[in-house]
Amino acid sequence: MDENATGEQAAVQPEPPSYQPPSPQPLSPQPPSRKRRSLRIAALLLAVLLLPLLTAETALRLNYTGDPAPGTRTRHRDALWLGHAWVDGRKSDRDVEALADRLRGTGIRDLYVHSGPLEHDGTLPASAYRKARWLTAAVHRELPGVRVQAWLGDKLASEGPDGLRLDRPATRAAILDSTRSVLAAGFQGAHFDLEPLHSGDRDYLGLLDDLRALTHARGAVLSVAAHQIDPLPAFHSFWGATTGHPKWWSQAYFGQVARRVDQIAVMSYDTMQPLQSLYGGYVAQQTSLALEVTPDGTDLLMGLPFYHENRFGHWAHAETVPAAVRGVRLGLSRTDADRRTFGVALYVDFAATEDDWAAYRTDWVRTP
Numbered sequence: 001m002d003e004n005a006t007g008e009q010a011a012v013q014p015e016p017p018s019y020q021p022p023s024p025q026p027l028s029p030q031p032p033s034r035k036r037r038s039l040r041i042a043a044l045l046l047a048v049l050l051l052p053l054l055t056a057e058t059a060l061r062l063n064y065t066g067d068p069a070p071g072t073r074t075r076h077r078d079a080l081w082l083g084h085a086w087v088d089g090r091k092s093d094r095d096v097e098a099l100a101d102r103l104r105g106t107g108i109r110d111l112y113v114h115s116g117p118l119e120h121d122g123t124l125p126a127s128a129y130r131k132a133r134w135l136t137a138a139v140h141r142e143l144p145g146v147r148v149q150a151w152l153g154d155k156l157a158s159e160g161p162d163g164l165r166l167d168r169p170a171t172r173a174a175i176l177d178s179t180r181s182v183l184a185a186g187f188q189g190a191h192f193d194l195e196p197l198h199s200g201d202r203d204y205l206g207l208l209d210d211l212r213a214l215t216h217a218r219g220a221v222l223s224v225a226a227h228q229i230d231p232l233p234a235f236h237s238f239w240g241a242t243t244g245h246p247k248w249w250s251q252a253y254f255g256q257v258a259r260r261v262d263q264i265a266v267m268s269y270d271t272m273q274p275l276q277s278l279y280g281g282y283v284a285q286q287t288s289l290a291l292e293v294t295p296d297g298t299d300l301l302m303g304l305p306f307y308h309e310n311r312f313g314h315w316a317h318a319e320t321v322p323a324a325v326r327g328v329r330l331g332l333s334r335t336d337a338d339r340r341t342f343g344v345a346l347y348v349d350f351a352a353t354e355d356d357w358a359a360y361r362t363d364w365v366r367t368p
Contacts, residue, residue: 122174287331
């Protein structure tokens with residue numbers, strides 16, 4: 001092959017094409033990641049849960065506004081819960097005299113003296129209230145007109161295997177016998193606090209029917225400590241389904257209990273409210289709800305927190321006596337300002353401070 005020809009042929013050979021990267025393709029929309037979807041769902045669920053709560057709390061804050069009606073002060077039907085030390089030998093005549101000095105000039109008419117607890121079978125040993133006759137005589141000497149009631153209670157087996165069972169006829173019969181015994185010891189009434197008592201409990205209503213017949217036959221008083229009323233319709237059912245502890249009673253059940261007793265004292269504390277204004281608004285709401293279904297022949301008492309704890313359900317900085325009294329007066333003003341069978345109940349003597357007593361006297365007892 002000719003060398004020049006070979007070179008010419010090489011010169012005319014076309015150069016290989018240079019590399020061209022592929023043109024970018026438009027990206028198709030990517031679905032949101034699983035994490036982002038989960039966050040969005042969680043945020044939506046939180047909003048669904050918080051909206052009713054925020055709405056309810058706003059309503060409570062509004063419930064705390066305004067001025068109580070003139071004259072919404074003590075009707076001299078108030079009560080005080082007293083600890084067990086008054087009947088087990090730890091108190092003396094001097095203590096009764098000091099208590100009398102404390103209570104003179106207030107609206108206290110009833111003393112609920114812890115004289116139990118009941119045994120799970122409904123019985124009550126006499127040793128639990130061995131100083132009852134001394135106490136009742138001393139109180140009547142120092143405070144004529146003030147009644148002394150035996151405060152009896154026990155844990156119910158409504159949320160666990162242990163406790164008192166109201167569905168057992170023998171247990172209810174034993175409770176009646178225990179009531180006869182405390183009345184024979186000098187008490188002028190029996191005050192029952194059985195917890196946790198679920199809304200709609202028919203055995204409890206039957207027991208109250210029997211207790212009312214027993215106490216009235218002896219000229220004595222029957223009173224009970226009552227759970228709070230549903231702040232929203234059927235809230236006890238919702239709360240019970242989600243927590244296993246239906247804290248509230250329906251308003252209708254509250255009325256059924258109130259019609260069977262001489263006094264009903266609402267335990268209007270341990271409300272889970274974080275601010276005084278919300279707690280006071282809650283008490284105002286509870287007062288109105290209770291007034292609507294409590295007959296005029298039954299004394300309705302709203303509980304005041306004379307104790308100071310910080311735990312789930314109770315914040316001492318929020319649940320104060322001034323907030324509770326203002327709430328009571330607002331609820332009374334809006335619902336039945338002239339009702340005479342009404343008062344407050346102070347819980348409890350051994351935990352009370354001077355500030356608690358001063359607030360009770362200034363905000364509730366004082367007459368303008």
